[in-house]
Amino acid sequence: METTIHVSLGIDEAIEILDDAVINGSITGEKLDHYEVRFSDRRVVVMVYEKHFYRVGNRLTLTVTIDDASGATRVHYIGGGGGEGLFRFDWGASQSFGRIVEDKLRPYETWL
Template sequence: MAKYENTLIGEFEKVVKRLETDIGNSGISMNLVDESNYTIGTTKIAVLIYDKYFMRNGNRASLSLTIVGDNGNIFISAIGAGGGSGVFLNFSLGAENEMVEIVKKSVEQMK
């Protein structure tokens, strides 16, 4: 498992769109599995789940992305999982880290 969290100031919809674009452009096997969007008062929440096939280890990894925004304050949480192989020992070749790094680079460019 890999995890990245950060905050930034910006327009919620633009931040979500930028992350969707950067993640989608990161590889041909990157796939948006599903998403959920919710607004309560002035708080907006977007949850996006991606998966990607990695040929180097023959499996799929997932990226769970949560974006919460309120009055220009935005919190982003990216969690990568499932990139390992093995039944008892989860030996990973870094697939989760690779997926989370896409989000990290995108956020750092927006700051």
């Protein structure tokens, strides 16, 4: 499941909320990477989180891209890595991981 939402937060505020939810909100959550590109007065930040999900017996990733290129803060995310074998069936774990972004940032969602 991939989704894009716009929020009324700044990039740093959104990152702080997500870091707290994934890293501090679970025993196995961690941030694997954080990459930032600045251009003029705008930024793009890509973060990759990882967390163990017991229902699939392995670790899943959550990739989040946050930018303010359009003037508003846009958050795009997708969870993955939970499938096994050829079929990538993960019992909904990747959607559950992505829902962390929705649950934490939805209160700040804005409509352009």
